[in-house]
Amino acid sequence: MNTDFSTILRSLNLKITPKRIAILDILMNESSYLSPEEIWTRMKKQFRSVGLPTIYRNLEELSERNIISKVTHPNRQLYYYFCANRSHHHHFVCLSCRNVEDINFCALDELRREVKRKHNGKVISHILQVNGYCRNCLNKEGKDNEI
Amino acid sequence: MNTDFSTILRSLNLKITPKRIAILDILMNESSYLSPEEIWTRMKKQFRSVGLPTIYRNLEELSERNIISKVTHPNRQLYYYFCANRSHHHHFVCLSCRNVEDINFCALDELRREVKRKHNGKVISHILQVNGYCRNCLNKEGKDNEI
DNA sequence: TTTAGTGCAAAAATTTTGCACATAG
DNA sequence: CTATGTGCAAAATTTTTGCACTAAA
Numbered sequence: 001m002n003t004d005f006s007t008i009l010r011s012l013n014l015k016i017t018p019k020r021i022a023i024l025d026i027l028m029n030e031s032s033y034l035s036p037e038e039i040w041t042r043m044k045k046q047f048r049s050v051g052l053p054t055i056y057r058n059l060e061e062l063s064e065r066n067i068i069s070k071v072t073h074p075n076r077q078l079y080y081y082f083c084a085n086r087s088h089h090h091h092f093v094c095l096s097c098r099n100v101e102d103i104n105f106c107a108l109d110e111l112r113r114e115v116k117r118k119h120n121g122k123v124i125s126h127i128l129q130v131n132g133y134c135r136n137c138l139n140k141e142g143k144d145n146e147i
Numbered sequence: 148m149n150t151d152f153s154t155i156l157r158s159l160n161l162k163i164t165p166k167r168i169a170i171l172d173i174l175m176n177e178s179s180y181l182s183p184e185e186i187w188t189r190m191k192k193q194f195r196s197v198g199l200p201t202i203y204r205n206l207e208e209l210s211e212r213n214i215i216s217k218v219t220h221p222n223r224q225l226y227y228y229f230c231a232n233r234s235h236h237h238h239f240v241c242l243s244c245r246n247v248e249d250i251n252f253c254a255l256d257e258l259r260r261e262v263k264r265k266h267n268g269k270v271i272s273h274i275l276q277v278n279g280y281c282r283n284c285l286n287k288e289g290k291d292n293e294i
Numbered sequence: 295t296t297t298a299g300t301g302c303a304a305a306a307a308t309t310t311t312g313c314a315c316a317t318a319g
Numbered sequence: 320c321t322a323t324g325t326g327c328a329a330a331a332t333t334t335t336t337g338c339a340c341t342a343a344a
Contacts, residue, residue: 015318015323036309051326056309058324092262092270101268105261107254111277114252115239120282121248123239128275130258135267162298162343183334198301203334205299 012065022046023058024082027068032099033079071129094134103130159212169193170205171229174215179246180226218276241281250277 005021014020026042027034036055043050059080063070069081071091081091081100090103112123152168161167173189174181183202190197206227210217216228218238228238228247237250259270 017318017324049326054325092266092268094268101266103261105258107257110254111252114250115277115279119239119248119250120285121239121241121279122285123277123279125279126275126277128273130262130270130273132262132268132270138267138269164299196301201300
């Protein structure tokens with residue numbers, strides 16, 4: 001498993017350090033958004049000493065290079081997410097278990113036309129976050145816990 | 148003008164105070180997202196003394212009652228926006244002047260179908276923010292300043 | 295009056311920076 | 320070796336709280 005991360009890091013001209021690999025590993029195995037602090041908590045179980053700034057610095061670097069994604073939740077928490085899917089897509093976030101699935105649906109073309117036609121503006125980027133309940137949580141009947 | 152705000156506040160069982168009215172007034176006349184601090188700056192021009200906590204408290208109350216909208220920008224700043232349009236819609240934010248226009252386009256139905264069909268999940272809410280350049284800024288050629 | 299609103303100071307929470315030391319290549 | 324990465328302490332930024340005082344209804 002490490003080999004993959006090493007390859008990724010090497011290709012980005014980032015040094016291969018145990019902590020970087022651990023961060024990627026944690027994010028990859030969560031398949032959910034994690035806050036820097038949550039990642040830190042997990043890191044502290046693996047390393048005798050880790051600083052929170054290291055987490056922030058690495059997350060920022062990795063997201064700048066598009067290896068992980070960064071999301072600002074409506075609750076104001078910053079979250080990071082490992083996203084192997086490099087093409088344009090959106091996220092379906094489960095309000096109950098906070099798991100994330102990629103949605104390949106995107107209405108960018110229609111959006112672009114609408115904005116051009118009605119507003120005479122030009123769309124550069126868009127962020128779509130879809131909240132709901134995933135298959136598992138629907139089955140477990142955990143669906144009315146949150147908004 | 149004040150009368151409108153008074154009516155709104157009365158209907159929400161909020162007391163009509165000069166500061167509340169001023170906040171609504173500022174937001175209404177900006178037709179753009181403002182951060183609590185930006186609102187505070189404007190408030191200080193009108194009142195001999197205002198505390199930032201008052202701004203936060205009022206913004207929170209007003210947005211809980213859906214009189215104004217709250218947005219967390221990707222840059223991590225919290226913004227508030229007066230939104231007279233009470234029906235479901237999205238925002239087109241100009242990356243240059245930060246002005247906001249309502250977009251009536253929404254792909255909720257397709258989104259819902261996609262999530263049901265491919266993920267077996269249920270969509271509860273979604274947030275779509277469209278960034279781009281508005282008519283004015285396109286004309287002024289200010290379009291390549293930002294992402 | 296009585297309840298809700300406000301200012302101020304102070305705390306909390308989150309993120310960033312500076313710098314000396316450690317480690318990967 | 321040399322450039323990067325890291326820990327620690329400390330700062331900066333943003334938001335929230337407690338409490339005494341004020342103002343609206």
